[in-house]
Amino acid sequence: MRYQKKFTANDQVNVAVIGFGIQGHMDVGTALKVPGVKLVAACDLYKGRLLNAKEMYGNDIFTTQNYQEILDRKDVDAVIIATSDHWHARITKEALKKGKHIYCEKPMVHYISEGMGVVEAAKASNKIVQVGSQRVSSVVFAKAQELLKSGEIGKLNMVNAVYDRQSSIGAWEYTMPSDASPETVDWNKYVEGMNKQSWDPKKFFWWRNYKDFGTGVAGDLFVHLLSGTHFITGSKGPEKIFAAGQLSYWKDGRDVPDVMTGIIQYPDSPEHPAFELTLQVNFISGTGGSESTKFVGEEGVIEIKNNGLTVHHSIMPKAPGFGGYDAVFTYPKAMQDTLTQQYNAKYTADEKKAVSKPDINFKAPTGYNEHLDHHTHFFDAIRTNGTVVEDATFGFRAAAPALACNASYFEKKIINWDPVNMKLKP
Numbered sequence: 001m002r003y004q005k006k007f008t009a010n011d012q013v014n015v016a017v018i019g020f021g022i023q024g025h026m027d028v029g030t031a032l033k034v035p036g037v038k039l040v041a042a043c044d045l046y047k048g049r050l051l052n053a054k055e056m057y058g059n060d061i062f063t064t065q066n067y068q069e070i071l072d073r074k075d076v077d078a079v080i081i082a083t084s085d086h087w088h089a090r091i092t093k094e095a096l097k098k099g100k101h102i103y104c105e106k107p108m109v110h111y112i113s114e115g116m117g118v119v120e121a122a123k124a125s126n127k128i129v130q131v132g133s134q135r136v137s138s139v140v141f142a143k144a145q146e147l148l149k150s151g152e153i154g155k156l157n158m159v160n161a162v163y164d165r166q167s168s169i170g171a172w173e174y175t176m177p178s179d180a181s182p183e184t185v186d187w188n189k190y191v192e193g194m195n196k197q198s199w200d201p202k203k204f205f206w207w208r209n210y211k212d213f214g215t216g217v218a219g220d221l222f223v224h225l226l227s228g229t230h231f232i233t234g235s236k237g238p239e240k241i242f243a244a245g246q247l248s249y250w251k252d253g254r255d256v257p258d259v260m261t262g263i264i265q266y267p268d269s270p271e272h273p274a275f276e277l278t279l280q281v282n283f284i285s286g287t288g289g290s291e292s293t294k295f296v297g298e299e300g301v302i303e304i305k306n307n308g309l310t311v312h313h314s315i316m317p318k319a320p321g322f323g324g325y326d327a328v329f330t331y332p333k334a335m336q337d338t339l340t341q342q343y344n345a346k347y348t349a350d351e352k353k354a355v356s357k358p359d360i361n362f363k364a365p366t367g368y369n370e371h372l373d374h375h376t377h378f379f380d381a382i383r384t385n386g387t388v389v390e391d392a393t394f395g396f397r398a399a400a401p402a403l404a405c406n407a408s409y410f411e412k413k414i415i416n417w418d419p420v421n422m423k424l425k426p
Contacts, residue, residue: 011036011383012036012037012038013036013037013038013077013078013101013379013382013383014038014039014040014075014076014077014078015028015031015037015038015039015040015076015077015078015079015080016039016040016041016042016043016062016070016073016076016078016079016080017039017041017042017043017053017079017080017082018043018044018067018070018079018080018081018082018083018091019043019044019080019081019082019083019084019087019105020042020043020044020049020050020052020053020082021044021049021082022174023082023105023132024042024044024080024082026371027080027082027103027105027132027375028042028080030369030371030372030374030375031080031103031375031379033372033375034372034375034376034379036379036383037379039057039061040061040062040073040075040076041061041062041063041064041070041073041075041076042057042061042062042063042064043063043064043065043066043067043069043070044063044065045065045185045186045187045189045190045204046177046180046184046185046204046205047065047184047185048177048179048184050063050064050065065186065189066189067091068094071094071095071098071100072098076100077100077101077382078100078101078102078103078128078378078379078382079091079095079100079101079102079103080103080104080105081095081102081103081104081105082105082132083105084190084207084208084213084214085107085109085110085207085208085213085214085215085219086110086194086212086213086214088104088105088107088108088109088110088114089108089109089110089111089114089115089117089118090193092104092108092118092121092122092129093117093118093121096121096122096124096125096127096129097121097125099125099127100127101127101128101129101378101382102122102127102128102129102130103130103132103375103378104129104130104131104132104395105131105132106131106132106133106219106220106223106224106227106395106398106399107131107215107219107220107223107395107398107399107402107403108131108392108395108396108398108399109396109399109403110215110219110403111403112399112400112403112404112407112424115396115399115400115422116396116422116423118392118395118396119392119393119396119422121392122391122392122393123392128378128381128382128386128388128391129388129391129392129395130374130377130378130381130388130390130391131227131390131391131392131394131395131398131399132374132390133223133224133227133228133390133395133398134370134371134373134374135224135227135228135231135370136227136228136231136374136389136390136394137370137373137374137376137377137389137390138364138370138373139364139365139368139370139373140304140307140308140309140362140363140364140370141228141231141232141304143309143362144232144295144302144304144309145231145232145233145234147302147309147311147360148232148233148295148297148302152297152299152300152302152311152360153295153296153297153298153299153300153301153302153311153313154297154298154299154300154315155273155297155298156233156272156273156275156295156296156297157273157274157275157276157296157297157298158275158276158277158278158296159229159233159275159276159277159278159293159294159295159296160277160278160280160293160294160296161225161228161229161277161278161279161280161292161293161294162280162281162290162291162292162293163221163222163224163225163280163281163291164280164281164282164283164285164287164289164290164291165281165282165283165285165289166283166284166285166286166287166288166289167289168250170283170289171249171250171258171283171284172206172208172209173206173250173252174205174206176201176205177205180201180204180205181199181201182199185199185201185204187199187204190204194212197212202252202253206252206254208220208256209250209252209253209254209255209256210254210255210256211255211256211406211410214256215402215403215406216256216257216260216406217245217256217257217258217260217281217283218243218260218262218281218402218403218405218406218409219399219402219403219406221281222260222262222279222281222401222402222405223398223399223402225279225293226277226279226398226401226402227390227394227398228293228304229277229293230394230397230398231389232295233266233271233272233275233295234271234272235266235269235271235272235397235419236269236271236397236419236420237266237397237398237400237401237417237419237422238264238265238266238267238277238401238417238419239265239266239267239416239417239418239419240264240265240414240415240416240417241262241263241264241265241401241404241405241408241414241415241416241417242262242263242264242408242414242415243260243261243262243263243279243404243405243406243408243409244260244261244408244409245257245258245259245260245261245409246258246259247259248283248284249283249284250283250284256406257409258282258283258284259281259282259283259284260279260280260281260405260409261278261279261280261281262277262278262279262280262401262405262408263276263277263278263279264276264277264278264279264401264405265277267419269419279405290305291305292304292305293305299313299314299315300312300313300314300315300357301314307363307364307368308361308362308363308364309360309361309362310359310360310361310362311359311360311361312359313355313356313357313358313359314354315354315355315356315357316354316355317351317352317353317354317355318347318351318352319343319346319347319351319352322339322340322343323340328340374390377389393422396422397419397422400417400422401417404417404424
């Protein structure tokens with residue numbers, strides 16, 4: 001595995017984290033499993049997390065509530081941006097101007113209007129920008145891509161993607177710190193540049209529940225499903241997006257739905273045939289929660305689930321159907337006999353049989369970690385001045401249709417998108 005390579009002192013990459021909440025902790029923990037990566041600084045607007053950073057990584061870690069102090073440090077090579085969504089674009093662009101490499105959590109932007117600014121800043125910077133939807137680095141998704149390209153399921157026509165949950169934590173109702181207050185949280189910085197809002201601990205610690213700060217189930221989970229679909233199909237994106245939803249159970253003050261579906265049309269393109277993508281997130285699912293993506297072709301289905309995939313084939317016979325639930329039995333007897341004779345003369349027994357192919361099963365190795373592969377790709381690219389799959393352009397092409405689902409839901413209309421030029425259409 002890449003992360004088992006040995007590195008010299010010259011290969012060390014110093015990283016800082018901006019936003020040291022749940023995902024910030026996860027990202028730092030994974031990044032530090034890559035040899036030659038060192039955490040030197042942490043920023044969070046809640047003081048308790050800065051104390052936690054020192055408890056976890058030592059008193060030598062520089063901590064601050066002001067991310068600009070992180071960006072001004074000469075010893076920081078790369079930053080992990082794991083803030084609330086409304087800060088992603090601003091911090092990314094400022095960090096690029098300061099010469100930092102960027103690992104930004106998904107969605108890359110809070111609003112579609114921010115996307116091209118980040119794409120252009122990334123291109124101008126000559127720095128590595130990678131968005132944090134780790135499935136694009138997964139060996140399972142790479143295998144699905146290979147199988148689809150090889151024609152294993154025939155011509156693609158539909159993708160069905162589901163990401164359901166059934167828990168308070170899954171619905172973003174996280175445990176609040178006992179000392180949450182304007183004294184321990186820099187609320188004014190958090191809402192900087194927005195209309196003035198009074199202190200509300202929910203809007204800080206449960207920010208995903210509020211569209212001023214987060215992007216709801218579409219920006220948190222649809223974007224994963226979109227990233228995986230785009231990686232496997234090579235797609236630049238859809239042309240029409242529609243979404244519907246409801247607030248079904250978690251009525252805690254949030255202003256985003258907890259049950260949501262998207263219907264997304266992908267056009268015929270050099271990368272793939274036209275196909276429909278259905279997206280589903282249900283935060284109060286009686287299934288107990290599940291995640292799966294099915295790629296449906298004319299000759300079979302690739303289903304990705306539980307860190308593996310299966311391929312099941314269903315191939316129609318060469319001969320068309322005849323008899324059974326067919327109109328032929330409604331015709332006069334003599335005509336039935338004639339049609340039967342003509343059918344049997346035209347098609348052989350083999351041509352009347354469905355083609356049989358064995359199922360394919362693929363499982364990631366025991367202990368495999370796609371998140372680690374994703375971070376390894378990021379740090380490899382920094383060291384070699386290489387490229388990453390989920391760069392700013394890929395990140396925006398996944399974020400835009402996810403955010404368009406929100407626009408469709410709130411505005412109750414179909415959103416038209418130009419996937420090549422990455423812009424909204426009338």
